[in-house]
Amino acid sequence: MTALSPSKSAFGTCGIVGHAGCGHANSHQGFVQDDSGGLSCVIRLLQKTFDIDLRIDSVSARTGLNGAYFEVTTKSGGIGKAFARRGITPDEARLAQQIIGAEAVNSQTLAVRCFGRILGQGAMEVPVALQTAIANASMDSFAKSFPDQFLYGEEEIEGNCGKILGTVIEAGGFPTSVLALSNASIGGIGPNEDIEGNVNLFGKKEIMHRLRLDQIPSIVIEGKVCAEPVSDEISENTFLVRGNEQDDNPIVAKCVKEAAEMLGYPVLYRPEMLKRSPDAMRGLTHENAVYIGSLAKKLDESSSALEKVQIAAELNRFCSEDLGGITFMSEEIHKVMGGVGCIPGSSCVLSLFIPREELQKVVQPTLSLEDVDRYVRICTESIPIINRNLEAASRLYSTVAEKF
Secondary structure, three states: OEEEOHHHOOOOOEEEEEEEEOOOOEOOOOOEEEOOHHHHHHHHHHHHHHOOOOEEEEEEEEOEOOOOEEEEEEOOOOEEEEEOOOOEOHHHHHHHHHHOOOEOOOHHHHHHHHHOOOOOOOOOHHHHHHHHHHHHHHHHHHHHHOOOOOEEEEOOOOOEOOEEEEEEEEEOOEEEEEEEEEEOEOOOOOOOOOOOOOOOOOOHHHHHHHOOOOOOOEEEEEEEEEOOOHHHOOOOOEEEEEOOOOOOOHHHHHHHHHHHHHOOOOEEEEOOOOOOOOOHHHHHHHHHHHHHHHHHHHHHHOOOHHHHHHHHHHHHHHHHOOOHHHHOOOHHHHHHHOOOOOOOOOEEEEEEEOOHHHHHHHOOOOOOHHHHHHHHHHHHHHHHHHHHOHHHHHHHHHHHHHHO
16 A cells, blocks of 8 residues: 555545544444444554554643643654543543553544543543544644645534544555544533544535545445444344445445455445434434433432432433434434435445444453454455446446435
8 A cells, every 4th residue: 555645636536434433432222332443444544554653652631620631642743632521630640641552543442441431421521532632643643744645634613623634545556535533522522423424514525525535435434333233133243334225325335345255254234224314313312302301300209319319320321321322413414414424325334343242241342453454454455346336336426416
Protein backbone atom coordinates (compact mmCIF):
# COMPACT_ATOMS: atom_id res chain seq x y z
CA MET A 1 0.00 0.00 0.00
CA THR A 2 1.27 3.46 -0.91
CA ALA A 3 0.08 7.02 -0.33
CA LEU A 4 -1.49 9.24 -3.00
CA SER A 5 -1.73 12.89 -1.97
CA PRO A 6 -5.26 14.38 -2.01
CA SER A 7 -3.65 17.82 -2.37
CA LYS A 8 -2.81 16.78 -5.95
CA SER A 9 -6.49 16.08 -6.72
CA ALA A 10 -6.06 12.36 -6.27
CA PHE A 11 -9.20 10.45 -5.33
CA GLY A 12 -10.23 6.86 -5.05
CA THR A 13 -12.39 4.74 -7.29
CA CYS A 14 -14.03 3.46 -4.10
CA GLY A 15 -13.76 4.25 -0.40
CA ILE A 16 -13.29 3.01 3.15
CA VAL A 17 -14.82 4.98 6.01
CA GLY A 18 -14.60 4.28 9.74
CA HIS A 19 -15.51 6.12 12.92
CA ALA A 20 -15.37 5.75 16.69
CA GLY A 21 -18.51 6.71 18.56
CA CYS A 22 -16.83 7.74 21.81
CA GLY A 23 -19.08 6.46 24.59
CA HIS A 24 -21.54 4.59 22.37
CA ALA A 25 -21.13 1.29 24.20
CA ASN A 26 -24.80 0.32 24.53
CA SER A 27 -28.15 0.61 22.85
CA HIS A 28 -31.67 -0.73 23.36
CA GLN A 29 -32.63 -4.41 23.50
CA GLY A 30 -29.36 -5.54 25.07
CA PHE A 31 -27.12 -4.18 22.30
CA VAL A 32 -23.48 -3.95 23.55
CA GLN A 33 -20.49 -2.95 21.45
CA ASP A 34 -16.99 -1.63 21.02
CA ASP A 35 -17.90 1.20 18.68
CA SER A 36 -14.33 2.14 17.82
CA GLY A 37 -13.93 -0.58 15.18
CA GLY A 38 -14.25 1.69 12.15
CA LEU A 39 -11.69 4.20 13.35
CA SER A 40 -9.39 1.39 14.50
CA CYS A 41 -9.52 -0.24 11.06
CA VAL A 42 -8.74 2.95 9.15
CA ILE A 43 -5.99 4.01 11.58
CA ARG A 44 -4.38 0.56 11.32
CA LEU A 45 -4.64 0.67 7.52
CA LEU A 46 -2.98 4.08 7.47
CA GLN A 47 -0.36 2.97 9.98
CA LYS A 48 0.65 0.13 7.66
CA THR A 49 0.72 2.52 4.70
CA PHE A 50 2.72 5.35 6.29
CA ASP A 51 4.80 3.29 8.76
CA ILE A 52 4.14 5.64 11.66
CA ASP A 53 4.81 5.10 15.39
CA LEU A 54 1.46 5.29 17.21
CA ARG A 55 2.66 4.15 20.60
CA ILE A 56 1.34 6.34 23.42
CA ASP A 57 4.21 8.38 24.84
CA SER A 58 2.41 10.15 27.69
CA VAL A 59 -0.97 10.59 29.36
CA SER A 60 -1.25 13.79 31.37
CA ALA A 61 -4.31 14.90 33.29
CA ARG A 62 -5.63 18.01 34.93
CA THR A 63 -7.41 16.70 37.99
CA GLY A 64 -10.15 18.28 40.08
CA LEU A 65 -13.70 19.37 39.40
CA ASN A 66 -13.12 22.37 37.14
CA GLY A 67 -11.59 22.12 33.69
CA ALA A 68 -10.44 18.53 34.14
CA TYR A 69 -9.00 16.88 31.05
CA PHE A 70 -6.78 14.15 29.65
CA GLU A 71 -4.05 14.90 27.14
CA VAL A 72 -2.60 11.96 25.23
CA THR A 73 0.55 12.22 23.11
CA THR A 74 2.00 9.64 20.74
CA LYS A 75 5.62 8.88 19.85
CA SER A 76 5.05 10.56 16.49
CA GLY A 77 3.90 13.82 18.09
CA GLY A 78 0.12 13.46 17.87
CA ILE A 79 -1.86 15.14 20.64
CA GLY A 80 -5.45 14.55 21.75
CA LYS A 81 -7.17 16.45 24.55
CA ALA A 82 -10.61 15.85 26.03
CA PHE A 83 -12.48 17.18 29.07
CA ALA A 84 -14.49 15.25 31.67
CA ARG A 85 -17.65 17.05 32.79
CA ARG A 86 -17.63 15.97 36.45
CA GLY A 87 -13.90 16.12 36.96
CA ILE A 88 -11.00 13.66 37.19
CA THR A 89 -9.69 12.30 40.47
CA PRO A 90 -5.98 11.78 41.15
CA ASP A 91 -6.63 8.03 41.21
CA GLU A 92 -8.29 8.18 37.79
CA ALA A 93 -5.29 10.09 36.47
CA ARG A 94 -3.05 7.34 37.87
CA LEU A 95 -5.15 4.56 36.31
CA ALA A 96 -4.89 6.21 32.91
CA GLN A 97 -1.11 5.75 32.93
CA GLN A 98 -1.61 2.05 32.18
CA ILE A 99 -1.87 2.69 28.45
CA ILE A 100 1.55 4.30 28.04
CA GLY A 101 3.43 2.27 25.44
CA ALA A 102 0.25 0.84 23.89
CA GLU A 103 -0.67 1.45 20.25
CA ALA A 104 -3.19 4.30 19.92
CA VAL A 105 -5.33 2.19 17.60
CA ASN A 106 -8.16 0.69 19.68
CA SER A 107 -9.38 3.71 21.63
CA GLN A 108 -12.30 2.06 23.46
CA THR A 109 -10.26 -1.03 24.33
CA LEU A 110 -7.56 1.13 25.93
CA ALA A 111 -10.09 3.13 27.93
CA VAL A 112 -11.62 -0.12 29.21
CA ARG A 113 -8.13 -1.40 30.07
CA CYS A 114 -7.76 1.54 32.46
CA PHE A 115 -11.25 1.73 33.97
CA GLY A 116 -12.72 -1.76 33.55
CA ARG A 117 -15.70 -0.77 31.41
CA ILE A 118 -17.20 2.19 29.60
CA LEU A 119 -20.73 3.64 29.48
CA GLY A 120 -22.15 6.60 27.58
CA GLN A 121 -24.88 9.18 28.07
CA GLY A 122 -22.91 10.85 30.87
CA ALA A 123 -22.69 7.71 33.01
CA MET A 124 -18.90 7.25 32.82
CA GLU A 125 -17.48 10.51 31.54
CA VAL A 126 -13.87 9.85 32.56
CA PRO A 127 -13.34 6.71 30.41
CA VAL A 128 -15.13 8.40 27.50
CA ALA A 129 -12.89 11.47 27.82
CA LEU A 130 -9.82 9.24 27.79
CA GLN A 131 -11.12 7.37 24.74
CA THR A 132 -11.70 10.69 22.98
CA ALA A 133 -8.18 11.88 23.72
CA ILE A 134 -6.71 8.61 22.39
CA ALA A 135 -8.80 8.70 19.22
CA ASN A 136 -7.96 12.32 18.48
CA ALA A 137 -4.25 11.76 19.20
CA SER A 138 -4.13 8.90 16.70
CA MET A 139 -5.50 11.08 13.89
CA ASP A 140 -3.41 14.09 14.88
CA SER A 141 -0.32 11.87 14.55
CA PHE A 142 -0.84 11.52 10.81
CA ALA A 143 -1.79 15.16 10.30
CA LYS A 144 1.37 16.35 12.04
CA SER A 145 3.75 13.80 10.51
CA PHE A 146 2.44 14.03 6.93
CA PRO A 147 0.67 17.41 6.59
CA ASP A 148 0.78 17.33 2.77
CA GLN A 149 -0.80 13.88 2.60
CA PHE A 150 -3.92 14.42 4.70
CA LEU A 151 -7.06 16.49 4.87
CA TYR A 152 -7.75 17.24 8.53
CA GLY A 153 -10.59 19.00 10.30
CA GLU A 154 -13.13 19.26 13.11
CA GLU A 155 -16.60 17.73 13.38
CA GLU A 156 -18.11 21.22 13.50
CA ILE A 157 -21.14 19.90 15.38
CA GLU A 158 -22.30 21.99 18.31
CA GLY A 159 -21.17 20.31 21.53
CA ASN A 160 -18.73 17.93 19.82
CA CYS A 161 -14.92 17.81 19.78
CA GLY A 162 -14.07 14.98 17.39
CA LYS A 163 -11.58 15.07 14.51
CA ILE A 164 -11.78 14.10 10.83
CA LEU A 165 -8.87 12.72 8.80
CA GLY A 166 -8.88 11.78 5.14
CA THR A 167 -6.49 10.83 2.36
CA VAL A 168 -6.04 8.61 -0.68
CA ILE A 169 -3.94 5.45 -0.66
CA GLU A 170 -3.32 2.58 -3.02
CA ALA A 171 -5.06 -0.49 -1.64
CA GLY A 172 -5.33 -3.78 -3.48
CA GLY A 173 -3.74 -2.10 -6.48
CA PHE A 174 -6.36 0.66 -6.75
CA PRO A 175 -6.55 4.29 -5.55
CA THR A 176 -8.82 4.28 -2.51
CA SER A 177 -10.25 7.22 -0.57
CA VAL A 178 -10.16 6.63 3.16
CA LEU A 179 -11.62 8.65 6.00
CA ALA A 180 -11.36 8.33 9.78
CA LEU A 181 -13.31 10.24 12.40
CA SER A 182 -14.11 10.35 16.07
CA ASN A 183 -17.64 11.30 17.09
CA ALA A 184 -17.10 12.77 20.55
CA SER A 185 -19.16 15.02 22.78
CA ILE A 186 -17.48 17.65 24.95
CA GLY A 187 -17.25 16.55 28.58
CA GLY A 188 -17.27 12.83 27.81
CA ILE A 189 -21.08 12.69 27.80
CA GLY A 190 -21.37 10.99 24.34
CA PRO A 191 -22.53 9.87 22.01
CA ASN A 192 -23.58 12.37 19.35
CA GLU A 193 -22.86 10.65 16.03
CA ASP A 194 -24.74 12.79 13.54
CA ILE A 195 -21.84 12.42 11.09
CA GLU A 196 -20.98 8.77 11.72
CA GLY A 197 -20.40 6.38 8.83
CA ASN A 198 -20.23 8.27 5.55
CA VAL A 199 -22.78 10.97 6.41
CA ASN A 200 -21.66 14.00 4.39
CA LEU A 201 -22.71 16.84 6.71
CA PHE A 202 -21.09 19.48 8.94
CA GLY A 203 -17.29 19.29 9.08
CA LYS A 204 -17.17 16.15 6.93
CA LYS A 205 -18.93 17.61 3.92
CA GLU A 206 -15.99 19.41 2.28
CA ILE A 207 -13.43 16.71 3.11
CA MET A 208 -15.67 13.96 1.76
CA HIS A 209 -16.35 15.95 -1.39
CA ARG A 210 -12.64 16.49 -2.05
CA LEU A 211 -12.07 12.75 -1.69
CA ARG A 212 -15.24 11.99 -3.72
CA LEU A 213 -16.50 9.89 -0.82
CA ASP A 214 -19.94 11.40 -1.43
CA GLN A 215 -19.91 9.94 -4.96
CA ILE A 216 -18.11 6.58 -4.95
CA PRO A 217 -19.13 3.14 -3.60
CA SER A 218 -17.68 2.61 -0.13
CA ILE A 219 -17.25 0.21 2.76
CA VAL A 220 -18.42 1.58 6.10
CA ILE A 221 -16.68 -0.13 9.02
CA GLU A 222 -18.47 -0.63 12.34
CA GLY A 223 -17.42 -2.18 15.65
CA LYS A 224 -17.41 -5.40 17.63
CA VAL A 225 -20.98 -6.15 18.65
CA CYS A 226 -23.30 -8.37 20.62
CA ALA A 227 -26.87 -7.86 19.45
CA GLU A 228 -29.95 -9.79 18.43
CA PRO A 229 -30.72 -11.64 16.31
CA VAL A 230 -27.23 -12.44 14.96
CA SER A 231 -25.45 -13.00 18.29
CA ASP A 232 -28.10 -15.54 19.23
CA GLU A 233 -27.50 -17.49 16.01
CA ILE A 234 -23.69 -17.78 15.89
CA SER A 235 -21.22 -19.90 17.86
CA GLU A 236 -18.01 -18.04 16.99
CA ASN A 237 -16.95 -14.47 16.26
CA THR A 238 -18.41 -13.73 12.83
CA PHE A 239 -18.12 -10.81 10.44
CA LEU A 240 -21.50 -9.42 9.43
CA VAL A 241 -22.07 -7.60 6.16
CA ARG A 242 -25.18 -5.46 6.04
CA GLY A 243 -26.46 -3.68 2.96
CA ASN A 244 -30.19 -3.32 2.57
CA GLU A 245 -31.29 -4.28 -0.92
CA GLN A 246 -33.60 -1.27 -1.25
CA ASP A 247 -31.62 1.43 0.58
CA ASP A 248 -27.93 0.51 0.45
CA ASN A 249 -25.57 -1.09 -2.08
CA PRO A 250 -25.89 -4.89 -2.16
CA ILE A 251 -23.27 -5.11 -4.92
CA VAL A 252 -20.63 -3.68 -2.58
CA ALA A 253 -21.95 -5.93 0.19
CA LYS A 254 -21.51 -9.07 -1.90
CA CYS A 255 -17.97 -7.99 -2.82
CA VAL A 256 -17.04 -7.61 0.85
CA LYS A 257 -18.60 -10.97 1.70
CA GLU A 258 -16.62 -12.59 -1.12
CA ALA A 259 -13.38 -11.08 0.23
CA ALA A 260 -14.03 -12.38 3.76
CA GLU A 261 -14.79 -15.86 2.37
CA MET A 262 -11.57 -15.83 0.34
CA LEU A 263 -9.67 -15.12 3.56
CA GLY A 264 -11.45 -17.98 5.32
CA TYR A 265 -13.17 -15.78 7.93
CA PRO A 266 -16.66 -16.63 9.25
CA VAL A 267 -19.00 -14.17 7.54
CA LEU A 268 -22.73 -13.60 7.07
CA TYR A 269 -24.61 -11.27 4.73
CA ARG A 270 -27.96 -9.99 6.00
CA PRO A 271 -29.58 -7.90 3.25
CA GLU A 272 -32.79 -7.35 5.23
CA MET A 273 -31.03 -5.21 7.84
CA LEU A 274 -30.60 -1.41 7.87
CA LYS A 275 -33.89 -0.69 6.11
CA ARG A 276 -34.64 3.05 6.41
CA SER A 277 -37.71 3.99 8.40
CA PRO A 278 -38.81 7.63 8.69
CA ASP A 279 -40.57 7.04 12.02
CA ALA A 280 -38.18 4.62 13.76
CA MET A 281 -36.21 7.13 15.80
CA ARG A 282 -39.27 9.18 16.74
CA GLY A 283 -41.11 6.04 17.86
CA LEU A 284 -38.22 4.76 19.96
CA THR A 285 -37.69 8.19 21.52
CA HIS A 286 -41.34 8.27 22.53
CA GLU A 287 -41.16 4.74 23.98
CA ASN A 288 -38.12 5.68 26.05
CA ALA A 289 -39.77 8.85 27.29
CA VAL A 290 -42.86 6.92 28.36
CA TYR A 291 -40.73 4.42 30.28
CA ILE A 292 -38.81 7.16 32.07
CA GLY A 293 -42.16 8.73 32.92
CA SER A 294 -43.32 5.46 34.45
CA LEU A 295 -40.20 5.37 36.62
CA ALA A 296 -40.83 8.95 37.70
CA LYS A 297 -44.38 8.01 38.68
CA LYS A 298 -43.15 5.02 40.70
CA LEU A 299 -40.61 7.25 42.44
CA ASP A 300 -43.29 9.79 43.28
CA GLU A 301 -45.41 7.04 44.81
CA SER A 302 -42.57 5.30 46.68
CA SER A 303 -41.87 5.69 50.37
CA SER A 304 -39.33 3.03 51.39
CA ALA A 305 -35.57 3.32 50.85
CA LEU A 306 -35.57 -0.06 49.08
CA GLU A 307 -38.12 1.10 46.51
CA LYS A 308 -36.26 4.36 45.90
CA VAL A 309 -32.86 2.79 45.46
CA GLN A 310 -34.23 0.12 43.12
CA ILE A 311 -35.91 2.78 41.00
CA ALA A 312 -32.72 4.85 40.98
CA ALA A 313 -30.69 1.80 39.92
CA GLU A 314 -33.05 1.02 37.05
CA LEU A 315 -33.07 4.65 35.94
CA ASN A 316 -29.27 4.64 35.87
CA ARG A 317 -29.17 1.35 33.96
CA PHE A 318 -31.74 2.50 31.45
CA CYS A 319 -30.08 5.86 30.80
CA SER A 320 -26.58 4.42 30.50
CA GLU A 321 -27.66 1.56 28.23
CA ASP A 322 -31.00 1.76 26.41
CA LEU A 323 -30.93 5.51 25.80
CA GLY A 324 -27.83 4.97 23.66
CA GLY A 325 -30.31 3.83 21.01
CA ILE A 326 -31.67 7.35 20.58
CA THR A 327 -28.93 9.74 21.72
CA PHE A 328 -26.48 8.83 18.96
CA MET A 329 -28.29 10.52 16.04
CA SER A 330 -30.80 13.26 15.30
CA GLU A 331 -34.14 12.14 13.90
CA GLU A 332 -33.95 14.00 10.59
CA ILE A 333 -30.55 12.51 9.77
CA HIS A 334 -31.64 9.03 10.85
CA LYS A 335 -34.58 9.12 8.44
CA VAL A 336 -32.22 9.33 5.46
CA MET A 337 -28.92 7.85 6.63
CA GLY A 338 -30.19 5.06 8.88
CA GLY A 339 -28.76 3.62 12.07
CA VAL A 340 -25.14 3.37 10.92
CA GLY A 341 -25.01 6.59 8.91
CA CYS A 342 -24.86 5.60 5.23
CA ILE A 343 -25.62 7.78 2.23
CA PRO A 344 -28.43 5.87 0.49
CA GLY A 345 -27.12 3.54 -2.21
CA SER A 346 -23.49 4.25 -1.43
CA SER A 347 -22.25 1.43 0.71
CA CYS A 348 -22.46 -1.62 2.89
CA VAL A 349 -21.54 -2.00 6.56
CA LEU A 350 -18.95 -4.43 7.94
CA SER A 351 -19.12 -5.40 11.64
CA LEU A 352 -17.74 -8.17 13.84
CA PHE A 353 -20.40 -9.95 15.93
CA ILE A 354 -19.72 -12.10 18.98
CA PRO A 355 -21.95 -14.93 20.25
CA ARG A 356 -24.31 -14.24 23.15
CA GLU A 357 -22.40 -16.83 25.18
CA GLU A 358 -19.21 -14.81 24.80
CA LEU A 359 -20.88 -11.72 26.21
CA GLN A 360 -21.82 -13.69 29.32
CA LYS A 361 -18.09 -14.13 29.95
CA VAL A 362 -16.66 -10.74 28.95
CA VAL A 363 -19.62 -8.40 29.78
CA GLN A 364 -18.44 -5.88 27.19
CA PRO A 365 -16.80 -6.60 23.81
CA THR A 366 -13.38 -5.06 23.16
CA LEU A 367 -11.39 -5.08 19.94
CA SER A 368 -7.99 -6.74 19.77
CA LEU A 369 -5.29 -5.75 17.29
CA GLU A 370 -5.86 -9.16 15.68
CA ASP A 371 -9.53 -8.23 15.14
CA VAL A 372 -8.48 -4.97 13.53
CA ASP A 373 -5.92 -6.63 11.27
CA ARG A 374 -8.68 -8.93 10.01
CA TYR A 375 -10.83 -5.88 9.21
CA VAL A 376 -7.89 -4.42 7.30
CA ARG A 377 -7.35 -7.64 5.33
CA ILE A 378 -11.04 -7.84 4.37
CA CYS A 379 -11.05 -4.21 3.22
CA THR A 380 -7.84 -4.63 1.22
CA GLU A 381 -9.11 -7.80 -0.46
CA SER A 382 -12.49 -6.15 -1.14
CA ILE A 383 -11.10 -3.22 -3.12
CA PRO A 384 -10.14 -5.09 -6.33
CA ILE A 385 -13.42 -7.05 -6.22
CA ILE A 386 -15.42 -3.82 -5.92
CA ASN A 387 -13.43 -2.31 -8.79
CA ARG A 388 -14.29 -5.29 -10.97
CA ASN A 389 -17.95 -4.50 -10.28
CA LEU A 390 -17.53 -0.73 -10.13
CA GLU A 391 -19.79 0.20 -13.03
CA ALA A 392 -22.73 -1.78 -11.63
CA ALA A 393 -22.13 -0.57 -8.07
CA SER A 394 -21.92 3.07 -9.23
CA ARG A 395 -25.06 2.73 -11.33
CA LEU A 396 -26.95 1.25 -8.38
CA TYR A 397 -25.71 4.08 -6.15
CA SER A 398 -27.19 6.65 -8.53
CA THR A 399 -30.49 4.76 -8.81
CA VAL A 400 -31.01 4.42 -5.02
CA ALA A 401 -29.89 8.01 -4.30
CA GLU A 402 -32.64 9.32 -6.60
CA LYS A 403 -35.31 7.94 -4.23
CA PHE A 404 -34.04 10.17 -1.43
